[in-house]
């Protein structure tokens with residue numbers, strides 16, 4: 001069993017107003033922080049939904065602009081091509097993922113963070129049902145899809161700070177620097 005770590009990094013960042021993935025906290029970008037939070041727990045890394053990254057990249061499926069669920073589909077397809085059994089996802093706007101949450105996710109075959117559903121552990125077998133849902137025009141809510149697919153929500157009540165606005169970034173700087181990768 002091998003796990004692919006995938007950072008969702010597409011979207012429009014309309015509230016942030018510029019490329020969120022490359023926003024900096026000290027010497028490190030938000031994207032690099034997100035990659036570092038997954039790295040100890042996975043066998044390989046990929047960034048989904050942008051063309052440039054310090055690791056491999058892959059596109060959303062079936063096409064861009066479907067929101068994070070399209071990014072999860074892209075990650076699942078990339079994982080299958082490379083023989084991984086599951087994907088651990090986070091988002092580039094979530095720079096300090098609690099380690100306990102990641103541990104709880106990987107302990108389950110299929111799980112997402114109750115308070116931050118872009119953060120999840122998704123078996124590759126969910127690729128086809130997810131593509132079918134995206135083709136159907138049904139809701140693109142990760143939470144709704146996951147509940148219907150029997151994916152469990154873990155650690156309700158644990159907040160996972162993410163960056164939507166420049167103010168959010170400023171509020172996070174101190175806590176992220178405290179847990180900064182070396």
Ligand SMILES: Nc1nc2c(ncn2[C@@H]2O[C@H](COP(=O)(O)OP(=O)(O)OP(=O)(O)O)[C@@H](O)[C@H]2O)c(=O)[nH]1
Nearest residue numbers: 009010011012013014015048049067071091092093
């Ligand atoms: N791969 C991929 N990632 C996405 C997509 N939409 C959002 N994301 C990522 O998912 C996380 C949460 O995104 P949101 O905050 O909901 O959307 P956003 O586009 O970043 O920002 P807003 O336009 O302000 O809503 C961010 O880290 C985005 O980079 C998408 O269509 N594809």
